[in-house]
Amino acid sequence: xxxxxxxxxxxxxxxxxxxxxxxxxxxxxxxxxxxxxxxxxxxxxxxxxxxxxxxxxxxxxxxxxxxxxxxxxxxxxxxxxxxxxxxxxxxxxxxxxxxxxxxxxxxxxxxxxxxxxxxxxxxxxxxxxxxxxxxxxxxxxxxxxxxxxxxxxxxxxxxxxxxxxxxxxxxxxxxxxxxxxxxxxxxxxxxxxxxxxxxxxxxxxxxxxxxxxxxxxxxxxxxxxxxxxxxxxxxxxxxxxxxxxxxxxxxxxxxxxxxxxxxxxxxxxxxxxxxxxxxx
Ligand code: NAP
Numbered sequence: 001x002x003x004x005x006x007x008x009x010x011x012x013x014x015x016x017x018x019x020x021x022x023x024x025x026x027x028x029x030x031x032x033x034x035x036x037x038x039x040x041x042x043x044x045x046x047x048x049x050x051x052x053x054x055x056x057x058x059x060x061x062x063x064x065x066x067x068x069x070x071x072x073x074x075x076x077x078x079x080x081x082x083x084x085x086x087x088x089x090x091x092x093x094x095x096x097x098x099x100x101x102x103x104x105x106x107x108x109x110x111x112x113x114x115x116x117x118x119x120x121x122x123x124x125x126x127x128x129x130x131x132x133x134x135x136x137x138x139x140x141x142x143x144x145x146x147x148x149x150x151x152x153x154x155x156x157x158x159x160x161x162x163x164x165x166x167x168x169x170x171x172x173x174x175x176x177x178x179x180x181x182x183x184x185x186x187x188x189x190x191x192x193x194x195x196x197x198x199x200x201x202x203x204x205x206x207x208x209x210x211x212x213x214x215x216x217x218x219x220x221x222x223x224x225x226x227x228x229x230x231x232x233x234x235x236x237x238x239x240x241x242x243x244x245x246x247x248x249x250x251x252x253x254x255x256x257x258x259x260x261x262x263x264x265x266x267x268x269x270x271x272x273x274x275x276x277x278x279x280x
Pocket of ligand 1 (some may be wrong): 209
């Protein structure tokens, strides 16, 4: 039997509807949530992601302002703007769209964002809180995936969860969130000797690598929940994930499509974090 699809777009719509109600409650208290986005350079993918974030904010009544810089912007120019936004009471959330062009120092600029406005959850304070098992701003992509797992009722306690990829933005925080829910977590990297051996044990399989078709159906445990984070563009212009959907769908129990899976939830969770920053 083919896997059921986890419809990230529909779930994101539900989350955004909840956000709209929270925005109204905030407005009744005289609080109007504001998000500032820093975009440096002209990366088309970054522009597209920001467009989706701005659109989602607009849908629920969160004010968003994009601060654009040319790719020649200096570290000091971007840092100064972040400091201005830190001090601006009408701005509750600040996100620095990654990747930043060379030679900007990504870690140093992320550290400039006030931990209270760090809606991406990338500040060292928030990362530390996540390590401690509680955080105000869980990183958006992993937070969205946890919500997806809950939406299909996946039992996490004691399950075997395998996360492929160890980026600071997706793989590592996802492993921590799963650990926090008592899953037994394995993290795989490019140095993992036999990837299939690991993935075949997974009740919950998260793939965040950036390599189309890395995980095929024969690497998946029958009935597993498969969350595909990858966003890859093929030579003919299609968007595909890291999981070979055609061979995985007949084996998995639940699977996220690309596009329309994890991506929309990432955007929705940014709005959720912005409302949390505004006190909603
Ligand atoms: P990243 O920083 O490029 O890290 C990739 C990870 O994959 C690394 O940890 C790397 O291992 C690991 N890896 C590479 N080849 C591997 C292999 N053959 N077997 C096992 N692991 C391997 O990735 P990222 O930023 O997390 O992004 C991953 C993908 O998700 C990209 O396609 C990105 O566009 C997409 N993405 C999507 C969303 C969304 O909302 N849907 C959000 C963020 C990212 P090493 O550490 O050993 O090098």
